[in-house]
Amino acid sequence: MNPTQLAGKSDDPSAPQDEAREAARPNRDEVLAAVRTLIRWAGDDPAREGLLGTPDRVARSYEQYFQGYALDPVAILQRTFEEVDGYDEIVLLRDIRFVSHCEHHIMPIIGRAHVGYLPDKRVVGISKLARIVDAYARRLQIQEKMTAQIANTIEDVLQPQGVGVVIEATHQCMTTRGVHKPGAMMVTSRMLGRFRSDPRTRREFLSLIRAQGGGPDHS
Numbered sequence: 540m541n542p543t544q545l546a547g548k549s550d551d552p553s554a555p556q557d558e559a560r561e562a563a564r565p566n567r568d569e570v571l572a573a574v575r576t577l578i579r580w581a582g583d584d585p586a587r588e589g590l591l592g593t594p595d596r597v598a599r600s601y602e603q604y605f606q607g608y609a610l611d612p613v614a615i616l617q618r619t620f621e622e623v624d625g626y627d628e629i630v631l632l633r634d635i636r637f638v639s640h641c642e643h644h645i646m647p648i649i650g651r652a653h654v655g656y657l658p659d660k661r662v663v664g665i666s667k668l669a670r671i672v673d674a675y676a677r678r679l680q681i682q683e684k685m686t687a688q689i690a691n692t693i694e695d696v697l698q699p700q701g702v703g704v705v706i707e708a709t710h711q712c713m714t715t716r717g718v719h720k721p722g723a724m725m726v727t728s729r730m731l732g733r734f735r736s737d738p739r740t741r742r743e744f745l746s747l748i749r750a751q752g753g754g755p756d757h758s
């Protein structure tokens with residue numbers, strides 16, 4: 540929760556360290572052995588019949604959960620449309636479901652993201668906003684950082700008049716272990732440009748999120 544992380548970029552896990560990370564990537568046999576070690580740590584026998592296929596399934600699950608490292612969020616947003624015919628209202632994609640994993644416990648963070656921006660000349664296909672959420676969710680994350688990364692990337696690539704990102708999520712490291720608070724939901728937001736400076740724009744964004752059963756008031 541170091542506040543400097545919220546500024547984004549400095550620890551953005553894309554780009555320069557990619558090669559180093561690729562070189563350090565373990566091979567499949569090492570991963571299977573690591574899962575067998577965790578099974579033994581749990582107190583069971585990895586040679587037991589029911590567990591024989593487990594290391595392989597865990598390895599494949601990791602490939603899905605952490606696909607985001609192979610995605611380039613900037614590239615996802617780069618194809619924009621410039622003909623907006625004077626459209627200058629908020630564009631919002633609400634209730635984008637995502638599954639991420641907390642970087643402290645590698646346990647699921649399950650929630651919804653609401654992503655809005657106020658275009659300035661350029662707009663992007665609406666599905667790209669969902670893909671950008673996935674590109675950052677499918678990594679080891681903390682919710683605050685993910686919220687900032689999504690907003691900062693949209694700001695950098697689309698250069699809109701403003702960006703707002705609200706994420707609400709439950710953290711299984713908190714609901715199933717530790718303090719055991721089932722149902723507790725964490726809400727984070729990042730507002731840039733007009734969403735930060737203009738209270739009317741921010742209010743409109745928040746009311747659009749809450750309209751018709753979306754938003755923080757609704758489970």
Ligand SMILES: [Zn+2]
Pocket residue numbers: 641642643644645646710712713
């Ligand atoms: Zn955690």
